[in-house]
Amino acid sequence: MDKTLTHDVDANRYSLHIDGELASAVDYRVNGNSISFTHTFTDPHRRGQGLAGEIVEFAVNDVEATTSYRILPMCWYVGQWFDEHPERAELLTR
Secondary structure: OOEEEEEEOOOOEEEEEEOOEEEEEEEEEEEOOEEEEEEEEEOHHHOOOOHHHHHHHHHHHHHHHHOOOEEEEOOHHHHHHHHHOHHHHHHEOO
């Protein structure tokens, strides 16, 4: 099984592909000094494998490492991810 994590800046999307097929993604919008994660998707056949958590963690890590943006979790899943990772709360904005 070949997993690939990517950031498509033109599409405003972080993606996780397994064997070349889209398995999970998180979409976003940049608003000034913040980034809003607006939607998380996982292929229904691949749900329950932790893939959404993987792509959200990849996206959060990338935002932290490459930008000065604060994160606004507009998607319920991203909000839940931050609830489960309170050590990352310093990245959040209102």
